[in-house]
Amino acid sequence: MNLESQIMGQLKEAxxxxxxxxxxxLRAVKSELLLAKTSGANGELSEDQEIALLQKLVKQRKEAAEQFQTNNRPxxxxxxxxxxxxxxxFLPVQLSEEELTVALKEIITEVGATSAKDMGKVMGAASSKLAGKAxxxxxxxxVKEILSSL
Structure with missing residues (x-):
């Protein structure tokens, strides 16, 4: 079942x-999906694009919550x-801190990073491999913690 049909089912239940x-x-997700589909060339989104869209929406909500907390609006x-x-x-299960650390150490050895100067290389590889998982x-x-301890 694709994301759009899952959203519609949850919307009906809500x-x-x-x-x-x-x-x-759910309406916000539906709206963003529709916008992304109509702005794209082929009218369909890949699973990676859907995950990125959902992550963006979650990040927006968390940032807004932080702003409300600082402005005393709990x-x-x-x-x-x-x-x-x-x-x-609707996002894949997030990695635990231990799993993330193990995965990042593997990526660091693959890339051959030896110091904090290699942060960009590591982040590029990590962002693509761990997309949606963290x-x-x-x-x-x-990555900063691991590279500074090397």
Whole structure:
């Protein structure tokens, strides 16, 4: 089952359950999918493009929640985080910290990185291999830690 049909099924369930947070999140995903499809040349999205789109939406929600927290609006932050959780259910399972560290160490040895100067090479390889399995920010932090310990 493709992502669009999954979203439509969840949207119907959210409507029946009158779950407004899920409705807002799912409508946002549906809207972004439609925009991406109509702006593309062939009108279809690959699985990687769908994952990137979902990650972008989750990241937007988390950043908005941080902004609301700093502006002392916890009720709005909660809403954004709840929407992020709804969207995350369509993403692949995220790697644990241990799994991420092991995967990054393998990538570092493959690339032949020896110091922090090789961060760009490692990030390029890691971003493509771990797409959808870990957040870019977390990957970056882990790579810095590992490279600084070499």
């Amino acid at each position: 409507m029946k359950a009158k779950n407004t947070i899920a409705l807002e999140a 009720e709005l932050a909660e809403k954004e985080l709840a929407q992020a959780e709804v969207i995350q259910q 957040e870019g920010k977390l990957i970056s932090i882990r």
